Amino acid sequence: MIGTAQNSDGPVNFECSILKGAECCTDQDCAAEDNNICVNRNCIDKGYPRFTLEWYGYDDYDLIVTTPSGIALSVLLGFDPTTGGRVGEVVDQEGLGFHTENTYFPSPGAPIGTYTYAVAEFSTQERVNGWTLTVYDEQGEVSRHKGAGGSETFRYERLNPSSSSPLPPSPVTPPISLPCNAAVDECCIDSDCSDPDNACVNRNCVVNGGLRFTLYWEGDDDYDLIVRTPSGISLSFVIEFDPTTGGRVGEPTDQLGSGYHVENTYFPEWAAGAGVFTFSVRPMSTEGEADRWALEVVNDQETVFFQTGVGASRDFQFSKPSSPPVMQPTNRPNSLPTSRPLPTPAPVQRPTGSVCSILTDECCSDFDCPTARDFCVRAYCIRDGSPRFTLTWDGDDDLDLIVDTPLGTTLSRSLIFDPLSGGIFEADNNQEELGSHFENVYFPLAGSPFGEYSLQVRSFRRNGSDDSWTLQIYSDGNLIDTKSGAGESDTIPFVRAGSDEPERPPYDGSRCTPLTDECCFESDCDGGQVCVNRVCLERGYPRITLTWTGDDDLALVVTIPNGQVLSAGINYDAATGARRQKNANRQDYDLNVDSIYFPYLSGTIKYSVDSLLKRGSSRDPWTLAVYEKDTKVQEFTGFGESKNFFYVPPAAVPDPSPSSAPNPFRPPTPSIVPSPTDVGQCPFECCASYDCLADQVCLQRRCLREGTLRFTLSWTGNDNVDLLVLTPDGTELSNANPSDDSSGGSFEVDIIADEDFGFHAENAVFRGSNIPLGTYSYSVNAVNTRGARDEWEVQVFAYSQLVGWQRGQGQSRTFAYTFDGDGSFAPTNAPFPFPSSLPSASPSQHPTNTFKPTRLTEIPSQVPSGEPPPCDESVYECCANSSCGTGEVCLQRQCLRDGTPRFTLTWTGNDDIDLAVITPGGSVVSAFQNDPDSGGIFEPNGDQFGFDFHVENIRFSGSTFGTYEWYVDSFLETGESDTWTLSITVEGEEVDSIEATGSTSGNYEYIEPDNL
Structure with a gap:
């Protein structure tokens, strides 16, 4: 047969012959391959619908077909399990020849709905060759388009081939993604979006604008889209609006968990100016195997760029012209403009000593780079910033530049984008080859953090002798310092002077x-x-x-x-x-x-x-x-x-009297207890124990079982924590093992969903006459925390009496309680951790022992004995003041900040003792609040329930003179009361020291130095 091809000068005719290299000349030549036909001398699969692109010449075109489910099929993503769409075998497109790209779907079974498709121009050689794009369904040819260069986006509406009714949907096996359903998804097609300026992308409505950059993916990874505008502003979730270009980050979808995710940055038609836009993809978190993403750029409703990938991408660029592109004159109705923006190709490594050429290198001078913020270094265009740290070397060693920011984050090859500081890492390719290399870390020109940056050069791989390197430090466009060396470097500091406070006029x-x-x-x-x-x-x-x-x-x-x-x-x-x-x-x-x-x-x-x-x-x-x-x-x-x-309000009265002085200690446990006559008014399962059965108690608005021995975990919030109880024979009682017949133990699990905010409780209860005697171990396991960690409480009851009580956050240590089955101990009232009214301040700074609130006495399973171990700085933070920093003192083997005056409470043991100070101005400083007016700051030492060295420290700035009232509350005693010491210091000198046990109070008069 005679073959026909099309180029810009007209048809090309010459004889087709398999002997001369053609894969096929007729369909019969493809008979050995099932369901194949011959198109443009290539065997392709049929399938319906089928989108077939064919051309002759040197050019390299890409066919992009987007399915009704929002998946873009191309050479980069060859299969969509949702629709069964597949990109056929792509023939070699290099060199002069007959080329074909084919995307087809199973029939019957291809989903109904809107398909969009377009031609992207990947590369052009010598001349622009014409292409033909044809769409087929079961009835034959549906549409045909011809053009040259990149195309506009076309649409095809999939209907039943024999009627105007849609085809019934058929599942694809195996199903990986659910079919799109407008009842549960935000959108399936553009018309599902309420705003006419919106487009449906990956089942999410996004704003089109005059220009948009859209990143989308399916899975559980968290990706970020970063778009740098011609004005130099990097738009992302950190900076969401650029007033110069009008660019705005659209509303992001929830990226937690598996689903269809989109990030969209768009520019309104009236604001998006001409210039070079640089854009890239950065992974924030990856769960398991990295999800594949797709990135498209749509300008004036036309797709001008498309790319897919996984993980971090390189920088792409799109140059927006100042006016619409000029259409090429033609009498064909589907003619397209020939000029289309292309992604910036990866730069080619230039051998050492060779001459720079813009044909093979990305740049030879700064003028070759796309924007004024770019500089040409080692034949690469790198981005400027303030500060900017640029490492260069010649050779074949693999060196790494590592930058620690003042915010505590680290930029390197392992973290190429830091959203906190805005820092970005970039490097050349192929550092294992002999040549010229660079690594560059840069920060935003405006808004990078102030403080000390730490730089270091690491030798990742050495080949022969160490290569010599040069490290240049720039700030505000000026070269600040140059360091040189070979191999690895010491830490190189750089301080960016300034303040992170907003530089705006104060309001008066x-x-x-x-x-x-x-x-x-x-x-x-x-x-x-x-x-x-x-x-x-x-x-x-x-x-x-x-x-x-x-x-x-x-x-x-x-x-x-x-x-x-x-x-x-x-x-x-x-x-x-x-x-x-x-x-x-x-x-x-x-x-x-x-x-x-x-x-x-x-x-x-x-x-x-x-x-x-x-x-x-x-x-x-x-x-x-x-x-x-x-x-x-x-x-x-x-x-x-x-x-x-x-x-916690002090009283619940409609017309309250003037407020009394604030309580210096913690609020009581939340309690909502109506009167017995209001039982029917309770909106929950219970508001008090009389709402429950006789063998139950009310806790966290829920009726829980009572028993001879009970361990109860309660918390309010949305964390997921679990209670684990081990019986004396080692049997675990938990939500994984809710019953133990041998001990009579049963477990009540939390009934509120893990992610929901609410009043949570878990309960392990032992009933009957066969409860094992001995030591029970119990702990709290932190499965998941959301935001600030919720405080939990574990209570242990024996014979309905409270015998143990722990509070904490997150993961706990293992606690123990020894059950002896006696039950003859004296009843203990419910704990009141603070007095009902403030004690009067004693005129003496020494304890009066008149402050005796009711307190809980926990029956310990064991009490540590013996002297504490000697101080060892490999184990403890400090053993002397010299081990601490400037303005710090060493107390109870940890470093604390000094102040004037400073109130420091120390003790060794396992009691929970609290310190609070009321300032001369009447403000309270304690574990629950600080006081900015006096500079009062509370410093805790963490968990106080274990036998250890404990300290609580309250320090002031020295600017507030007068009487300071201090309160020590022995809130939770375990066994014999621990002896505590309260030290009061001024300007580093101790002015008073009180040693006592239990709870007491006193005051200290801080007088101005001139009045001493």
Whole structure:
């Protein structure tokens, strides 16, 4: 037969012959291969629908077909198990010849819906050759397109071949992904999206804009898309908006767990200017085998770039022209522009000593690089930054540049992108070959962290003698220092001077005006309101108020005793009357407030700060305070997301009296106990034990079984922790083994889903006459934590009496209780960890022994005896002050910060003893709060339930003079009371020392030096 091909000059005709290298000339030549036909002298599979691209010449084209499920099939992703779509065998496309690309689907069984397809121009040689793209279904040819270069995106609607009704869906075996379903997925096609400017990508609606960069994947990995605009701003989840180009990071999908994920950065049509956009993919976390991603660029509704891969990608570039591309004149209806943006090819390594050429090298000078921020180093275009650290060498050694940032993160080949600092690592290819090499670490021109950077050159692989290297340090475009060496280096420090605080003018009272602000003074508000950050707030009883100055979007989250969560979008709770008040604009740099107030309240409140959006290079500092009318009873400061805080009101009365002084110690265990006449009003399984059966107790709003011996774990939050109990014969009782017939033990598992916030409890109970005597071991296993770790509590009961009690967070050590079956010990009342009212301050600084609150006495399984081991600095943090840093002292074998005055409580044993100090201004400093006004900071030493060296330290800045009241509470005693020592120091000199046991209080008068 006579073969026909098409190029830009017209048809090419010459005889087809298998003897002359053609794979086939007719379909019969492919008979040996089942279901194959001959197209353009190549045997291809049939299948319906079928998308077949054919051309003749030197050019290299790629066919991209996107299925109704959102999977893009190409030479990079050859099979879609959801639809059964497959890319046929790709013939060699190098050199002059007849080329074919074919994507086909099983028939019957191909899914109905919209298919999109396009031609991408991968490379062009000498001339642009014409191509033909044909779509077939069971009835024959559906459409045919001809063109040259890259194409626009075409659409094909899959219907039943014999009628206009859709084909019934047929499953593909084996199913890996579920078919798209608009009832459970956000979208399956574009028309499922409510906004006409949205497109459906990977079952998610994304904003099109005039230009968009879209990364999508299926799986459980976490990828990030980074787009650097022509203005030099890198858009990602760290910086989400560029006012110069209008670029914006669209709403990301939840990337936790397995699913269909999308990240989309788009530019509006009116704002996206011309210039070079650089974009890449960075993996944040990988679960198991890395998921394959797809990355597409759509400009003016046309796909201009497509790439797939796994893990981190190299930098790609797209040059957006200042005006639409010029269409080539032709009389063919489907003619396309010939110029299309291409991904930047990987640079070719240039042999040492050869002449640089832009035909083989990425660059020969800075002018060859795409943007003004790029510099040509070793024939590669590298990106500038502030700071920038560039390592170069000639040879065949494999060297590594390692940079530690002031934030504690490390950039190297192992971590090529750090979202905290914005640092990026880049390097040349083929460092094992002889040639010129570089590694570069750079940070944003604006917003990189201040402080000390540590640099080091490591020799990963050495070939012969060490290669000599040069390390250059740049800041703000200037060369600061040059280091040279061979092999490995010592640590090289670099300090970027400055402050991470926002460089914006402070807000002062003179700038406030009632014309633009709601209030400047309380007199501007209605009666009973207060003016906070220029917003009128209700006083409430209590009121929890979050304030900050900046442009971050923060939110106050409050969980009230009935389980209702008040936060962004939930502004009112009818049961308690709680209401949320806030300022309207959170996007501009301004004074901000978010407040929740209660008319009155009974029960424990859990509250925290949620960081919704960070704008700029640093996080805005916030202050979180609790007020009882006009009295501040708690205050915390911080940045970003906070841990959970707790507040317990002193009484539940509609018209409270003026607030008393704050309690210096911890709040009581949450308790919601209605009167017996209100039993029918309880909205939970139980509110008190009388709501349960006779052999049950009420804990965490749930009825749990009582027994002769009971171990109960309880916590409030969304962590997943498990209780494990071992009987004396070693049998485990847990959620994995909920019963033990030999001991009479049974286990009640937590009934709330692991990821849900709620009141959780697990219970191991032993009943009957055959309960083994001996030592029972029990512990808490932290399976999963979410956010700040929730505090748990383990209680041990024997004969309904509390005999053991531990509190902690996360994983615990193993505790022990010896059950002797006696049951004749004196009953112990429920613990009250603090007095009902504050004790009066003793006029002496020494203990008065008049402060005796009721306390829990735990019956220990064993009490360690003997002297503590000698100090060994290989085991302990310090043995002397000289082992600690500047401004620190060594106490109880650990380094603590000094202060003036400083109150330090130390003891050795296994009691839980707490220290609290009330400042001259009336603020409380304890384990639950600090005081910014006096500089009071509490330093704990962690778990206090084990036999160890314990210390609690409260230090001040020395700026507040007057009477400091201190309180020591022996909160939990194990066996014989431990003896504690309270040391008070000023300017490093001890001014008083008190030694005692149990609970007591005193005061210290801190006088100005001039008045001594």
